[in-house]
Every structure is written in structure tokens, then in C-alpha cells.
Amino acid sequence: MDTVSVNQFRDKLKSLVEHVVSNHVPLKVTRRAGEAFVVMSADDWEREQETLYVLQNSSLMKQIAVSVATHNNNSGYTPTSDELNEITRI
Known part of the structure; x- marks a missing residue:
């Protein structure tokens, strides 16, 4: 800085x-x-505030940890081809 x-x-x-x-x-x-x-x-201040909110919210941090673990284990939800197409279609 x-x-x-x-x-x-x-x-x-x-x-x-x-x-x-x-x-x-x-x-x-x-x-x-x-x-x-x-x-x-x-904009930067608002982004910092959002980050602090997430870091201080134990429930959200647990959800993030579970999400990372399922991703690393390839055991999370896998969308169908139709769902992927709907998500990625612009």
C-alpha cells in the first residue's frame, strides 16, 4: 500500500x-x-466487507469447507448435460 x-x-x-x-x-x-x-x-470497500462477513460466519465457512472436500474427493453433485447447457448458455 x-x-x-x-x-x-x-x-x-x-x-x-x-x-x-x-x-x-x-x-x-x-x-x-x-x-x-x-x-x-x-467497490473495494464493499468487497472487503463481504469477505469479512463470510470469514466471520462459521456456518458459511463450514459450507465452503464441505464444498472443497467434496470437490477434492470428486464426490460432489455433477450436473447433467442439459443443466450444464442451461448454465453456460448465454
Whole structure:
């Protein structure tokens, strides 16, 4: 994660925000007298929140673990050709 001072951030606000949004990289902004803060795009923040929700939800994590195990053992559900065609047809 790149880091800039609050003064640099203020001076280059437009270009730095554009870089954060278009490249999906957060930016740490430091302040002399206070806590630093992070700037990130709204889409990236929402994605992070969804990831945290899944990681903190033990039920979902168990479902993922079972799914990985059945996949690795080739013992999971196998769709029929018709189901695959319906899924992949665009």
C-alpha cells in the first residue's frame, strides 16, 4: 500500500483518488498530529466487507469447507448435460 502525507493528498487529490479507484489499490494517508487513514474505492470497500462477513460466519465457512472436500474427493453433485447447457448458455 502506498503512503502519502495529508499535504500531498490534498495537493494531488484528484489524481490520487483516480489512481485508487481505477487501480483498486488503497492509499494510506498520514497526518502529523493524528491517526493515519486509508482511502479506497467504494467497490473495494464493499468487497472487503463481504469477505469479512463470510470469514466471520462459521456456518458459511463450514459450507465452503464441505464444498472443497467434496470437490477434492470428486464426490460432489455433477450436473447433467442439459443443466450444464442451461448454465453456460448465454
